[in-house]
Amino acid sequence: MPTITYVLPDGTEQQMDVPCGQSVMDGSVRNNLPGIVAECGGSCSCATCHVFLEHAPDGAFDEPMTEETDLVEFLEDAAPNSRLSCQLIVSENADGARVRVSTANG
Amino acid sequence: MSPRKVIVVGAGHAGGTFVALLRREGFDGEIAMVGTEVHAPYHRPPLSKSFGGPKDGGDRGAPAKWLYDPAFYQEQGIDLHLSETVTSVDRGGRSVTLSGGAVLDYDVLVLATGAEPRSLGLPGEGLEGIHTLRDVGDAVRLDEAITSGRPLAIVGGGYIGLEVAAAARAHGVDVTVIEREDRLLARVASPALSGLLSEHHQVSGTAILTGAQTVGYVCDAGRVGGVRLADDTVIPCGTVLVGAGAVPRQALAEQAGLECGNGIMVDARCRTSDESILAIGDVTNRPVDGLEMMDGRMRVESIPSAVDQARHAVDVVLGRPAQDHEVPWFWSDQFDLKIKIAGIVHGDYETVQRGDPVRGGFALYHLRDGRLVAAEAVNAPKDFMVAKRMLSTGCPVEAAALRDPDADLRGLVAAA
Numbered sequence: 011m012p013t014i015t016y017v018l019p020d021g022t023e024q025q026m027d028v029p030c031g032q033s034v035m036d037g038s039v040r041n042n043l044p045g046i047v048a049e050c051g052g053s054c055s056c057a058t059c060h061v062f063l064e065h066a067p068d069g070a071f072d073e074p075m076t077e078e079t080d081l082v083e084f085l086e087d088a089a090p091n092s093r094l095s096c097q098l099i100v101s102e103n104a105d106g107a108r109v110r111v112s113t114a115n116g
Numbered sequence: 117m118s119p120r121k122v123i124v125v126g127a128g129h130a131g132g133t134f135v136a137l138l139r140r141e142g143f144d145g146e147i148a149m150v151g152t153e154v155h156a157p158y159h160r161p162p163l164s165k166s167f168g169g170p171k172d173g174g175d176r177g178a179p180a181k182w183l184y185d186p187a188f189y190q191e192q193g194i195d196l197h198l199s200e201t202v203t204s205v206d207r208g209g210r211s212v213t214l215s216g217g218a219v220l221d222y223d224v225l226v227l228a229t230g231a232e233p234r235s236l237g238l239p240g241e242g243l244e245g246i247h248t249l250r251d252v253g254d255a256v257r258l259d260e261a262i263t264s265g266r267p268l269a270i271v272g273g274g275y276i277g278l279e280v281a282a283a284a285r286a287h288g289v290d291v292t293v294i295e296r297e298d299r300l301l302a303r304v305a306s307p308a309l310s311g312l313l314s315e316h317h318q319v320s321g322t323a324i325l326t327g328a329q330t331v332g333y334v335c336d337a338g339r340v341g342g343v344r345l346a347d348d349t350v351i352p353c354g355t356v357l358v359g360a361g362a363v364p365r366q367a368l369a370e371q372a373g374l375e376c377g378n379g380i381m382v383d384a385r386c387r388t389s390d391e392s393i394l395a396i397g398d399v400t401n402r403p404v405d406g407l408e409m410m411d412g413r414m415r416v417e418s419i420p421s422a423v424d425q426a427r428h429a430v431d432v433v434l435g436r437p438a439q440d441h442e443v444p445w446f447w448s449d450q451f452d453l454k455i456k457i458a459g460i461v462h463g464d465y466e467t468v469q470r471g472d473p474v475r476g477g478f479a480l481y482h483l484r485d486g487r488l489v490a491a492e493a494v495n496a497p498k499d500f501m502v503a504k505r506m507l508s509t510g511c512p513v514e515a516a517a518l519r520d521p522d523a524d525l526r527g528l529v530a531a532a
Binding site: 085 | 140141184192420447454
């Protein structure tokens with residue numbers, strides 16, 4: 011099962027095994043990690059699962075769709091590597107990916 | 117002394133979020149959550165948005181999306197009492213009695229009992245084929261009715277009714293929406309949005325009747341065969357969904373003597389009139405920043421509000437200072453339209469439209485006295501995010517600047 015590293019708002023790191031087909035958001039929610047709120051449950055509606063994709067192995071995740079980039083653009087702490095973690099669907103290629111969770115997810 | 121025993125009554129989005137957040141924030145005392153449904157908390161929004169059974173061939177009676185995996189609660193040391201209700205609260209002795217007879221002590225009690233569909237009490241309401249929609253059981257029954265292909269009449273042109281109408285049209289079902297007011301979404305949306313959505317539904321083949329008062333149901337061969345209107349017209353159908361709003365489940369709070377109105381009265385930190393009892397979610401009547409009517413209070417029936425209150429309730433339990441409140445917001449999906457509303461549409465306002473409803477995304481900004489009251493965005497996530505920022509800062513917003521189609525949204529936020 012792919013392992014994803016989450017850098018949490020307090021700076022600590024957690025490594026979680028996330029089943030293929032689930033999202034990086036699911037992996038956080040499932041393990042009750044702080045920082046990702048996920049109000050809409052992963053339908054790319056609320057932008058409360060903002061992360062910075064610090065490392066992604068080749069082919070780990072699909073490029074964002076317009077809806078996601080539009081939501082992310084106006085987040086207070088948006089950066090070039092900003093993603094909504096509900097749209098980061100985990101596959102075997104995602105093993106070793108590393109995300110830093112935004113401190114401003116509400 | 118800091119609380120050691122927390123009991124949550126209600127296992128919906130508010131209750132489920134609260135218990136998870138309480139544990140996440142380091143509370144190591146006892147947590148129990150009591151829920152009337154057989155299921156652990158799950159996401160309700162999907163229930164009204166698509167029909168035709170689970171796409172993955174899973175159990176038809178199971179929720180499409182759990183709030184947390186059912187195994188989560190045991191792992192987190194959260195004691196779940198499902199298929200049970202709390203029958204009484206002993207405020208003096210700080211205990212609750214469950215329907216199964218168990219008595220549980222609390223230091224803090226959190227009421228998250230939610231709301232239930234409003235019953236109109238009309239003749240024939242008990243006929244087979246008449247549905248309401250709140251929980252997964254309702255959704256399974258409605259799903260079977262819609263996929264049977266019988267013509268569907270929806271009593272009430274609110275968000276749930278319109279989402280179901282859109283989803284039913286996708287199955288080729290004939291749909292009639294019957295609304296008592298002179299427009300759809302009269303209570304919750306601007307006239308401009310009502311008009312645009314109404315057009316969209318009509319183009320998709322849904323018949324919309326406004327100013328139409330439902331007075332009863334007609335029986336045909338032992339089940340519902342039509343909806344009778346005040347002018348004695350009968351709208352023929354084989355399935356009815358009554359979507360006439362929701363009423364708070366506050367009987368337990370009333371019985372316990374807590375202050376209630378339209379909902380359990382809470383302050384900005386979710387405290388009720390008893391210092392050991394908090395309340396969160398759809399059952400609450402809460403203060404809302406910027407609301408200039410109804411004494412600045414309302415029942416905000418939305419997931420973001422439930423999550424916001426869960427966060428505030430956790431702070432109270434842990435003895436932490438209050439945080440800011442999140443700007444109220446809502447979302448609805450109908451056909452290919454993703455509708456997002458920031459703020460509460462209320463009072464008088466001037467509306468500025470950005471974008472083009474015919475060509476694609478658009479947003480309606482509603483201004484009063486040079487500030488944003490609310491904004492309704494349709495397939496326009498950038499506008500939604502901008503409006504949320506404007507509302508959270510309360511900055512001045514100029515109608516002229518918004519009206520300029522060449523104005524950069526980024527500039528408008530920067531000005532904020």
